[in-house]
Amino acid sequence: MLRFTADLSPATRSFVEDILAAYPDHEGYLVKSFRDRSRSTSRLAEQTAGLIGRLHAGDHRRLVEGYLWICRMVMEEELHFRREGSYRNSSFAEVNASVYQNKADMVLYMDGLLATEVLWSQHARCMDFYVNTFVPKLPTGFRHLEIGPGHGLLLYYTAIAAACGSLEAWDISPASLELTAECLARLGAPKAVELRAGNVFEEAVDRAAEFDSVTLSEVVEHLEDPLRALRNIHGLLAADGLLYVNVPVNAPAVDHIFQLKSPSEAVALVEAAGFTVDETLCAPVAGYSLTRALKADASISVAIVARRGPGRP
């Protein structure tokens, strides 16, 4: 039987085949996830698959294990979410102790999340939007901050932009910071990155207007008070600074404690913090159109480019 993988680009195909060897029942989902991708998204996913190969010297075992972990975790949380209508956890302190400070699980989690940047259409589309829409908007010599870099891939894609001046990143999880450092070192990021262990709420004081860009990708849903975090970030940005936010709605996970129910709620949250939203991408989970995802409360990744200042005239 000719598998759908025959049509994939080489690095993507090699990765998908290793995933399917460990998780054959996943084929139906992946068929949908790779169907109808734009050329730009497919090309970026191929680049990401190549980077994943370089990161682990062509050995996918660690990422396969992480991916199986994340799929199992999401299924368990999805069952709770569909039954109860809400995420299982709501306390940052609990999730911090059980997830962010739990090195073994955090490595599996971030490895799995990295794998989803190729395998899940909604994540591949957001990464494409980040690399090809957000980063090219940043000015020459831009000073960048990422909060919650996790596996480090977005930071790497930012560091290789020719216009990039300096980079800093904060993460609450020591395991995440190690993975970020490992990613940047192994892939040979051309710029040094200042990595700090810390919580967005504590680090964001006394740093007024120090950055031209801030990335907050898959972090809002982990915060008890995202509006306060976004207001702090507003203060970190220079007058014409840009923000990239990616937040999934109706997307249960073990460490998601803040639930948004629709893309418009995500946009309203960013606006309430004082930003002007320039562009939004809504990427539903594989197999769903946006209309159907909205109707079924299925998960949708919402990627937003916003500016600190007022909108362009």
Place this chain on the structure above:
Amino acid sequence: MNREQVLEQLTGVLREVFDNDDLVARPELTARDVAEWDSLNHIRLIVSVEKAFRIKFKTSEVSGFANIAEMAEAVVAHLAGRAP
């Protein structure tokens, strides 16, 4: 409720969850026969069945049905108060 009645009601649930009005809850139907029936949608199906019949599957049942017949039999058992 007997198996036939459960199957009839399951047809409506399948159609709603997979957004496909051609589906019929035949006993031998499996996930492989329905393109939309992937691992994630399986969870939606399970919870929609639970809500439709006001039952709660055990964790071991959630991923344990080989086909619709097994799911229907489990529903009948739950409704009769003799869950496996």
